Amino acid sequence: MNLNVLLLHMFWPQERLEWTGSNQCALDAITDDFTNRDKLLSFTNGSLNSTNPVATAMWDNTYTAINRCNKIITELHKVEAQMDPELRNRILGNARFYRACFYARLLMHFGDVVVVDENIDIESEEGRNAAYLLERTDRWSVLEDVLEEFDDVVEMLPREYSASEVQRATKGAAYGMKARTALHFASIRKWDTYGLGNPSEAERLFGIAAEAAKNCMDLNVYKLHDSFPELFLQSTKNSPEGIFVIPRSKAYSNGSLRQYLNGQSVTVKLTRTPVGTNALGELPSWDLLCSFLCTDGLPIDESPLYDPSEPFKNRDPRCSYTIVEFGTQHLGYEFNPRLDVAEIYSSKEGKMVTNNDSRTYLISGNSNQYASYNGLALKKGIDESWLSPYETEPDKRILRYADVLLMYAEAKMELNEIDDSVLEAINRVRARAYGVEVSATGQYPAVAEREQTKLRTIIRTERRMELAFEQLRYLDLYRWRIAEKVMNYPNYGLPAKNKARQDAYMQYWFHGAVPEIDESGCPDFSRTVKGEPSFFESQANKLSQRQFIAPKMYLWPIPNKTTEVMPNIENNTGY
Template sequence: MKTKLYSMLLVLFLVSACTDLNLNPLSEGSSESWYSDQTEIEMALNDLYRDPFWPTDADDWSDDWTYRGQTNAITDATITGEWSTVISWWANTYKAVARATTLIENLEEVTDEIPEDKLTQYKADARFVRASQYARLVAHWGDVVYYNNTLELEESFTKATTDKATILATIYEDYDYAAANLPEEYGNSENLRATKGAALAMKARIALYMGDYALARDAAKDCMELGAYELYDDFGALFLSSTKNSVETIFAIPRSVELDVAFWDCKNYISRNSGGWGAKDPSWELFSAFYCTDGLPIDESPLYNPREPFNNRDPRCSATIVEFQTEHLGYMYQPHPDSTTCYSFKTGAYVKNNDNRVNAQYASYNGLLWKKGVDEDWSDDYKSDPDKIIMRYADVLLMYAEAKIELGEIDDSVLDAMNQVRARAYGVAVGETSSYPAVTTTSQEDLRQILRIERRMEFALEGRRYMDIIRWKLAEKVLNIPNYGMLDPVELKEKVVDADLWFFPETPVLDEDGVADFEPMYNAGLIKLLGLRTFDKSKQYLWPIPSKEILINENLTQNPGY
């Protein structure tokens, strides 16, 4: 499978070397007219799977994240139509729409000797891409400009927005066509693009986002019944760069350091002992959200000890966040202020502990580091090439369960879907209910809460939390909560360590949404305020249309509040 992904990436790299990404924004006419043979069509399709056309929501837009208390356009409510992300997402999404649409139209004119079934598959491929692009647009902007034909230049300057419900219908139609005509898998000799399962899963996602629960249920179920995917047996290893195109991966964009298509921000995530900066870290709210091994939240479980906060936690906690006093990237990780040296597994000797703020003032401000997906190659070259996973099977299982819960159709299939995901985290079979805290309740209210926490534990650092808090209307709560961290070293030792209150001075209370309240600890002077988040519920559930698009098109109306 790795060979297929590398082959596709090589093709994408060669295509991108001769293709100008700046072609075909919404306000420019389409320029492609060269689909004359199968080779050109394949190249055009491969071009649609380049990374810029598949952006993912950033984790720093959510409450799972801290960057030394810094905020951004979303978490400080300064998002405008001039924000670079708004501009680039809008432009690149419409470029992909234009290219997919042009390809679909030109397939009707192909006279080369290409089998009809192959042409149909190509069309399905392009319609999958088009549906995915419009799905991103309506999820973030609501009503947007819609077209499914090549625009003349003058027309592109005058298009008004279309109601998102109308666009959703076309998205579902495109995904249905793709699911009906794409293969379930590709042979070793073919490039890896979208499959039937990807079309079904992506349809389920946008349907769930839009509250079309019956459609989400059915699409997720159809994907599950393909039998083409299963949960990877090792949750921790699933996200490593060495795990390519796993049995759980339904749709991903491949990366390659060798071809200069990689994740480049490694230094912000890795420890200072291993040469990084330890700047972008998991939040205390995320850390506190992981259940204990009895399936209870930390403020309800007798197993939780704030002095040993990693003990007796769901295994995804220590698979996601580096546990204290464990080896990480060749060093023993311990942010305790008294641990001014740490053991180097590389040299077999104790060395200066730069993951301690006594020695390095810019070490992690809250003592936490990301572990999920982080491997030795992150510190070797400070760049890595794990698959950019857009959709995996665990998401399909939990989308199916969520849709059924919201529909009030709670049955054994709901519990089984949720328990498959949870059992994998514990490394046991779903039927071994004595070895993990299986979900057994049939209360809709309880299941809704458990499902939401399950998603948070399962998908941390995968770009899923932002749209979850948007669609659940939780952003107005969780993004208006202060960001907390450890006291500075002198105060930390005096007020916490010497008082035998390390790591957490007390157990935070969690509300009905699993959100931890650290304010009492702050008021007691035991933790430090790192920064304030702000989310404006009057407008931020939708993004602003890029200002320049409003300026050049009098028929476009800005989203409310911007």
């Protein structure tokens, strides 16, 4: 029962209504893949502080989970002699795996952590008093313990479960989460310029990440789902691509709204024409749209195939799998944000209807007031099952096989051990997006590049295309130390209701220029390579100005309610 509790979504939060308090956000919202109309969060406007509810919930929930893990472990010791050894090891292995994941999360978000001895009973007054006096332990020391814990539980966890068993942690999950943890801190050791850089440690950790990812691959348990777009639908369960997956379920929620997506956590991602109120507040950004490669494998600033007036044409298929393509039917209605289109066709109603997905001045009243501010809408995983009553339960994929393949490729690339296995790992992910076998190299832009710097750009771009809106982008921004660059760019969108502005803009639809794409695959809208040089400044609507303060914001603040009662705890620098 305690193991089941540890899989509550509050302990693995990603969406804004999965936390235990108000004012929460989806983790994608703190990245350059995301736009929320013209709004910013404290993570994106530079005002992050120790009272932030997201940081507070992440800290509190994670330590609650760690204490639950510790309780399971101590109770198991008491009944060890009476238990079946295999059952004991399975329970103990799961508890230690979850605990390793939770400590890894704390290390990634907060740096030095408080290590809670499993023998401290925080349910007693004596235990609580002892806990108040704990201090933070150096992150690099704890990291070694976490990596060792992942190694230990591999021997305790099964390779896989039968169909009739509860699908808990496996050897593959332990290998995969070890790879993610090692890769994160290897990247920091390589790219940090604020005192954490250490080339020899970076190389060691990249080696650990590569080995762990390869061990996961060599289990031969997992494979890529046949269809990229179908993988994310709520109707897809038990995919062979899932390594660490937590189901969402209304039926088994026991009345808890946090165990499935509901209400505004659903409608905020839906187009406005079929939904109306509270629709379209979580949007893919122009940054994300411009990051998808063209079908020749080149970025938009290099490819002769790219036409900014038709941004979905000749693009990697994941572009239109992730973002709703203009002029296509979505949720029973044509999605067309053009500013000169007041009516669109509804296949659901079989007639022309008001185009409330365009902020065009041609529509009077406020029915289109909250249409997409940048003309984009999320498609990944969304189908008509998301509509009324606005309750949905797609699997939460903490870790999937495509991520492991790309982690393996990245770690080997950073080691400059670029061989056929590295290229095959990337190409397996890319070929699946095109719906072909990896060997069909004439039917997709297979990667053949072996030069390290160029391959780094390819891998970073591949991760962004493959994993968009899977709540992982912010960790990539942090570990590559590029948040200080891309999270200080503006969020751009379309002009609001104004005849003169919108008529002028339509001369350039959709974009009147092509931005430069940098070495991490990110667009820089202040530098254009084709079209009207001042387009993004003069014609586009600057919705907001992101702000990221480095190095301060590469770590989150420890909640002030913790530092106030624990005298030996100091907050992270700058908070």
